[in-house]
Amino acid sequence: MSPVLADVLLVTALIGALALVHRPFGDYMAAVFSSRRHLRVEKWIYRCVGADPDTEMRWPAYLRAVLAFSAVGVLFLYLLTRVQDRLPLSLGFAPITPDQAFNTAASFVSNTNWQSYSGESAMSHVTQTMGLAVQNFVSAAVGIAVAVALVRGFTRSRTGELGNFWADLVRGVVRVLVPVSVVAALVLIACGAVQNFGDIHTVTTLTGDRQAISPGAVASQEAIKDLGTNGGGYFNANSSHPFENPTGFTNWLEIFLLLVIPFSLPRTFGRMVGSVRQGRSIVGAMAAIWFLGVIAVTWIEYAHPGTASQLAGGAMEGKEQRFGEGPSSLFAVSTTMTSTGSVNSFHDSYSGLSGGVLLLGMMLGEIAPGGVGSGLYGMLVMAVIAVFLAGLMVGRTPEYLGKKIGSREIKLAACYLLVTPALVLVGTALAMALGEGEPSMTNAGAHGFSEVLYAYTSAGNNNGSAFAGFGADTEYHNTMLGLCMLLGRFLPMVFVLALAGSLARQQPVPATAGTLRTEKPLFTGLLVGAILIIAGLTFFPALALGPLAEGLAA
Template sequence: MGFVQVAITLLIIMLLVKPVGTYLVKVFDYEKSGLDRFFGPFERMAYRIMGVREGESMGWKQYLGAVLLSNFVMLILMYLVLRLQKYLPMNPDGINNMPAAQAFNTAVSFITNTNWQSYSGENALSYLSQLLAITFPMFTSAATGFAVAIAFIRGLVGRQDNLGNFYVDLVRSITRIFLPLSFIVALFLVFQGVPQTLQGAVTATTLEGAQQTITRGLVASLESIKHVGTNGGGWFGTNAAHPFENPTPLTNLVHIVCMMLLPTALVYAFGLMIKNKKQGWAVFAAMGLIFLVMLTTILVSEYRGVSALDTMGVNGNMEGKEVRFGLSQSALFTAATTAATTGTVNNMHESLTPIGGFVALAEMMLNNVFGGKGVGLLNGLLYLILSIFICGLMVGRTPEFLGKKIEGKEVKLASIALLVHPLIILAPTALALTRPDAIASISNAGMHGLSEVLYAFASGAANNGSAFAGLNANTNFYNIGIGLVMLLGRYISMIAMLAIAGSLATKRVVPVTTGTLRTNTPLFTGILIMIILVIGALTFFPALALGPIAEHLAMSR
């Protein structure tokens, strides 16, 4: 039955790809539609408050400047809220101010759509902090990623350096996509038993007569945008494994569908916006096949367990899994949350088999298996540009994409963005393993300890936010180090992609000839997959060989 549940969940996601993708195109095409009657008044009011001219377009530099400026201002405001929460209202449990390094890490985490938590939510944040510094940036960070992805697509098909208006894209993303979806999902979660209240914690008497403090809060509203916006994090420290965040199999299904819904639909929308559905499906197929291989690997690994469990007569690895969901739903949740760079968890990744942990790490290291809001598509298109250039050199065909030549500038920018990702994972990991204070935070020695540190920086670089949970990351070194990695992982790729979009937008479209490399065929899809996997293996295999792979071999003796 577990495999049937997985198949039904994937089928639901696939059935939603086309209608949701079509809706996304209507949201961002700037043309008049029936949606304007309902959303228009709210959006025009927002534009007046912000001082934005709705019809004003931006070149890539203006668009990038708006992205960085708006995100920087929100980052400062979030940091101040966390540092001053003791003196601010809506703090019924009297929670103290967050320390400086942890506040920096948390503010960076949520503005970059990473949602890494070095704190336990119910014990470290007031309700106001949960609303202003956690839930609010879940909307804006997801909308920012969406806006940049849409701007890049406009650059691919544009005839001039006009990528749209960032503030308009941001507002439309929130008003027409994230708010309506989150409202619907939140109502369903409340129906299933997820708390949604401004009242503080309550004290209950257990059956044994002991006193227990039960934390409540605005959980349903956070959970909805957390998954719809592929944000991650959680109101409670145990995340979606907590029965208040994920009480039933139905809420677990909704969580998985929500985190995969928009990343998959955006790839289909890409095909519609460039007026080449085959190209969209080619990219979708590459991402989808990698995801299915990863999902199958983790399912087999968790069901088979390891030799050490076999000798004990244990069938399958239930360590760290919620018995409410079982192995299949835990494995699917793990594959989905690291593929969509969401970071939410319904089981402890620390307790996965070594190969299960390998899959979670690999998806974050590749960072293009659908990915988060816009990020997966952007990284997938980076690899596509590189694949076109490599294939063009190998077979002597003109490296072109959608009729525009791929030249040195675009390849250099794509290469920089792709090389920064492994650099900000491997270099900090190596540094951490040379520092006594950083090593002291590792709960497990040897190969598993290496995986803990590697996972933490991979999660930050991929803007994922999940953790192996065996690492005490609430130290100045990890708070600042992972914070810097999250900033670099988020904005360097955005800068590179917008620069590429600006460059391609001004290029002349050349007619298709017999020398043009076709990029919407099954053959090119296979080439794209191979290049993604080869580059990923050459970059990360040595580190993975010392961590999860070595651990698997040791446990299989």
């Protein structure tokens, strides 16, 4: 079988599997977050944290709960990494330095999972499981909770109440993330992924050298890092490591896991607002952008110029021979268009234009399909913008799902859109202007600039993947990237929850002949166009200095 045909079958199988689970999984999540019943284990958790799950919250209270919970997570993870040498199963590892501990805590709590360290030589078993893996669950659940709160803003009227954060958080973990992760982890173990708490083994290689091999609870963390669009690998090689990703099937499974919730949440949205066609419109826009990205990167990598690439059938530097061009490109696009950060190849080795597509996938706001929860609420904010633009064209007050989009709503949506570009562009500019970027660059010129731009794009968008050629483990970058991750995660949530509260207070208006039909393919096209134009206008100058300049010069 030719590699191209195998790649087509791989993508077809992936799309088929996602389509197969879209309806039942989306309906299940809608039922979970609409239910009034609490499971026994959930009641026990509520008693432990002192929360009343039946108390409705307005958006300021919901936001305070999100920020307070996340702040405790940052503090706990920071302290855990600083004292890991005094805890059991330390594997002899020293405490993490203060700046790297802050970066790690900010990274995992913000669902970014950026890593400026090698996990197998820095983090103990306790840190990996009690710290990083736990945050993989709860940070993903926070994103789902905020998305559900925004959806409730569209469904409720004459009230500012958006539900209960603690109930949404616990249900997201207990009823959605844990069950699927357990099944996925068992499949990964059956396929050869490692799962133990053993000591480091020293072995003799075929060349006679001595090599240390680190074990760990790899499969369980691999499952939730992909399902929760987290991305932090147990090993520095991430999902290109055979202990994390043993076979071609597990590679396909991991891509499926990182896409399944983001692509199913639009169905949840449609169910909760009472119109599944609205959900189809949203998922159609997500799928169109993602599919275009897959085609673009795969084609560019196969067509990459050069004798070595021609002999190998494509640009194979930085890619696992076990997976090849197609699966590597599919993984790369899927991980950068979600807030995952998990990688099975190293993006630093991709061609300039491919790197530009991967950068653009993050710069769009990671909404195609985006992170767990964050992709849905980001796409809904873009839908508000698209409706507003359409209203300007026909000269009438825009409406979306029966709610008028007035000056307050559009200001909140605009503030949401400005946060990430400000963090990315200002962060990159400061790193270059202060002389902190160039010493960390492995390459000179446009490619080196792309490494710096990629790092701050990944942090500001809570992605977590890296170009792999950027030396981020410095006091400056650990601190600045940590701040970008926290601000890039929680500032947008402020505007999303404020928008949800504003919508929930409105009285729904009936549809008229002049109302834009947002469930039609025409609106899907308008939404895709608005996303590409807004991101293109914002980031094109920066892309022109890095990946575009490199690609056109090749």
